[in-house]
Amino acid sequence: MKASFNVTGMSCANCVSNVERAVGKINGVEEVSVNLIEELMMVSYDESLTGESEIMEAVKKAGYGAESCSRPQDRPGTAAGSLERSFERSSKKDKDDKGIGLIISVILMVILMVIAMGEKHSLSMNALTQLLLVIPVMFINKRFYINAFKALRSGGTNMDVLVSLSSLCAFVYSLYGLYMILACTERGDMESAMQYAHNLFFDSAGMILTLVSVGKFLEDRSKKKTKDAIDSLIDICPKKITRIITDRDGNETEETVAAEDIRQGDIILISKGEASAVDGIVVKGSAKFDESAITGESEAIDKAEGDEVISATMAIDGYVRVRAKAVGEDSTLMKIVRMTKEAGASKAPIAKLADRISAVFVPAIVVISIVTFAIWFFVTRDFATAFSFGICVLVISCPCALGLATPVAITVGMGVGAKNGILFKTAESLQMLSSIDTAVFDKTGTITNGTVSVEGEVRKDTVRKTSARAMAILKKLGIGTVMLTGDKKEKALVIAKEAGVSDVRYELKPEDKAGSVKEFQEKGKKVLAVGDGINDAPALAAAEVGMAMGAGKDIAIECADVVLMHSDLLDVVRAIRLSKGTLRNIKENLFWAFFYNVVMIPVAAGLAYPVFGLKFSPMMGAACMSLSSICVCLNAVRLMGIRLDRDIAAGGNTDDFSSAGNKTDSMLSSDEDTVCGVNSLSKECEEVGKCNCNIAKGETEMIKFGVEGMMCAHCKGRVEDALKAIDGVTGAVADLDAKCVTIEAGEGVTEEMCKEAVTAAGYKVQ
DSSP states (O other): OEEEEEEEOOOSHHHHHHHHHHHHTSTTEEEEEEETTTTEEEEEEOTTTOOHHHHHHHHHHTTOEEEEOOOGGGSTTSTTOOHHHHHHHHHHHHHHHHHHHHHHHHHHHHHHHHHHHSOOSSHHHHHHHHHHHHHHHHHHTTHHHHHHHHHHHTTOOOHHHHHHHHHHHHHHHHHHHHHHHHHHHHTTOHHHHHHHHHTOOHHHHHHHHHHHHHHHHHHHHHHHHHHHHHHHHHTTSOSEEEEEEEOTTSOEEEEEEEGGGOOTTOEEEEOTTOBOSSEEEEEEEEEEEEOTTTTOOOSOEEEOTTOEEOTTOEEEEEEEEEEEEEOGGGSHHHHHHHHHHHHHHSOOTTHHHHHHHHHHHHHHHHHHHHHHHHHHHHHHOOHHHHHHHHHHHHHHOOHHHHHHHHHHHHHHHHHHHHHTTEEESOHHHHHHGGGOOEEEEEIIIIIEEEEEEEETTEEEEEEOTTHHHHHHHHHHTTOEEEEEOSSOHHHHHHHHHHHTOSEEEOSOOHHHHHHHHHHHHHTTOOEEEEEOSGGGHHHHHHSSEEEEETTSOHHHHHHOSEEETTOOTHHHHHHHHHHHHHHHHHHHHHHHHHHHHHHHHHHHTTTTHHHHOOOOOHHHHHHHHHHHHHHHHHHHHGGGGOOTTTTTSOSSOHHHHHHOSSSOOOTTOSSTTOOSOOOTTSOOOTTTTTOOOOSSOSOOEEEEEEEEOOOSHHHHHHHHHHHHTSTTEEEEEEETTTTEEEEEEOTTOOHHHHHHHHHHTTOEEO
């Protein structure tokens, strides 16, 4: 059984570890993963041994809030209503209360700072006023103390432990100082009383809490931006829907209802400009639908009686009545959203380093703080100075930045992928995709359209218009491309040449495709497998990353790590770029989080004070700590601007791209004399040494030189045609801007031959 839960009260990676540890101890829990950004926990468990109530109770005992959001009766669109919506409402109320408390804290702290730094006409009255002002601040922010106590009671630590410990130490020491001021004043020792008055930390005790609260508020705002890419998917669907009600006499009435109140079998009306909130079947009327958000199809699709309508698709003309078939979380759109959020709850391998460090971070900081205090007290014999350095170490240290480094980037990356029709099922697949060096593709329905058009008596499966372009870009990225097909040799070679793949293997059974993947892996390759059919499932499961076309069979999609909703091979390129960009962002976040702590903790401990006179107060430390977390979140938000389409739309037609690119990849074949992509799982090509198709032969090379006199597309075409007429030239691309040509040629074709052909066409070569 797999269930999801909303978890509140988490502030850093240590909180995530505490929750996972608490739930993981339950007998029957098989796997638990928590998403800090989405505040979502995914749990796999044995129903015969435990249940949702036990899981939620364990989370609450660990000091956090938990509510189930996966029970069928709680899903939007069901009679029992939505627990998730009520949870969101209570969460909103909690945030509103925190906002009011934050405003009051800031106002009180401004007054407290003025009094603490102002002229002290009466030392005892000044100190008592500071006490009276800081008490409500500490009460308003009591959640830090409560969360810290619960974390320690459950055997864990988190950021709240550092914040509450530093604040309490400052408060307790200040109480001692207040007592000594009163005592010294009573006996007339005003000099000692003044010394204690200058070393009160009431303002620090309150300011630490207030600044961290301000930082958390800004951090939450930044984290919300990281979720916008996912949440905006939900906004596609309307919140209100027109439902058609038919009474016993056949009379129809229209009523406007909330989207979550629609039930399976209801008839809804979708007019021009409205999006569908459900998956359903048209029962009356006709309309054109824009399905680009889900399928990627750029042209509007005509829908009439009997046709299927998908959630989040919009009627751009006409109107239809639709019988709801899949509603709420069962709809296509909500499945996409759920898959994306659940993927965000999984852990990328790179996150394990930060998790290991975070697990020992807080105890280590407490030890460093104590050592800092002890050393400074031994050196200066000044308790106040030593105390200030020790407190500053506590508050400047930031486990949050480390804990947020990976999940915020993963959340943004998943969201950007979802908005572009690229669905990652796990964070691991998002990271792993960045390291692949070999991509194997099914033919039918993946490289080709998978449909058959009849031309006379010839049945022909056509290559997708973007396949060759995708292959060319993948080659430029240094990724070898292989086509795996069960087709006969002749047909496979024709399709492979048109698609521009580096290697082709034909006459394969489903198990042979998986065997090919394993063969590449044995050679040290990191393999991406792309397919859409049932026969592709073994290969998708065997590869480091399996990628399924969204229009494919359910079993292929189930076995895949990534789903391409638009069924466009250019999305393979986009997915790889997104993976590389996300991993780069994670590394940047981790670097700055480590760099911050490595630099700031020694400064807070006073190592720079003897040489440079640089000393941080506890208040400055709290401000720096909050700023570091905000910076990590803002850096992750930069991922939203990643350019997934660079180079994709540039350049000429598909033929141009099929012949462009780097030298054909011979690294994919085990034998150097392999011709036509020898089917290594059966017999070698019977025409070894005779075939000139140059596919995966390992003998193709690139020739490039300058050409003068090309002025327009007509000139470009003449030059390319002249070169392609040479026996052995498999492709040629003329670049008008760069004034050069790039030729892909087989053995026997020389640069001089190519230059002579261009000269004969009326152009000057360089």
